[in-house]
Amino acid sequence: xxxxxxxxxxxxxxxxxxxxxxxxxxxxxxxxxxxxxxxxxxxxxxxxxxxxxxxxxxxxxxxxxxxxxxxxxxxxxxxxxxxxxxxxxxxxxxxxxxxxxxxxxxxxxxxxxxxxxxxxxxxxxxxxxxxxxxxxxxxxxxxxxxxxxxxxxxx
Numbered sequence: 780x781x782x783x784x785x786x787x788x789x790x791x792x793x794x795x796x797x798x799x800x801x802x803x804x805x806x807x808x809x810x811x812x813x814x815x816x817x818x819x820x821x822x823x824x825x826x827x828x829x830x831x832x833x834x835x836x837x838x839x840x841x842x843x844x845x846x847x848x849x850x851x852x853x854x855x856x857x858x859x860x861x862x863x864x865x866x867x868x869x870x871x872x873x874x875x876x877x878x879x880x881x882x883x884x885x886x887x888x889x890x891x892x893x894x895x896x897x898x899x900x901x902x903x904x905x906x907x908x909x910x911x912x913x914x915x916x917x918x919x920x921x922x923x924x925x926x927x928x929x930x931x932x933x934x
Contacts, residue, residue, distance in 0.1 A: 789822030790815050796926035797828060800919050801887060805863040806879040808886050808919075809838040814862060817853050827929070834918070841882055843871025890917045909934030 790797060797815035804810045813835045820830040831839070831846040839846055844866060852865050867873070874882070891901035905915055908928050915921055928934050 789818040789824060791822075791824040792816065792819040792826035792828045793824055794826075796930055799926070800834060800922050803883060804859055805866075806876060806883060807838065807842075807863075808883040809834060810863070810866075811859065813838055814853065814859060817850055821850070821854050834922070837886060841872065842866055842874065844869060887919050888917050889919070 792815070797819070798811040800809050800812050802808070802811040804814075813830070816825060816828045816830045816832075816835070819825040819828065830850065835846065839849070848869070849862075849866075853862060857865065891897040901918075901921065904925075905912070905921055908921075908925055909915075912924065912934055915924055924934060
């Protein structure tokens, strides 16, 4: 019996959110979400989501991959695992498992503390979603909450 990998269908991000930025592939956070958004973009079903947004750019800068090159490769129908292998070969900045883990953990905790304008922007975004949540501290927390509320969940 021949073995083959199923090529994932492009998600319709008008109907559901992409994977959480906390989801990992090869130890990388953000990557599965970025692949979902790119596949949806290629299929014309991105909803309100944007491929190569500032969050995606965090990942792309870390590995040294060009967004257009990644999009072109994904357009060939590659699976998540094939894309991970492609990134490993084409990254301008190859990373060790320790570096990936450290970067991913930092991304999950990254908060808008760099300057007052960023903190104000974050607070404004959170205020549009919920005025009662006191447990939202990181960009990842905010993105997960926004995804949940955008598709009918309560804040």
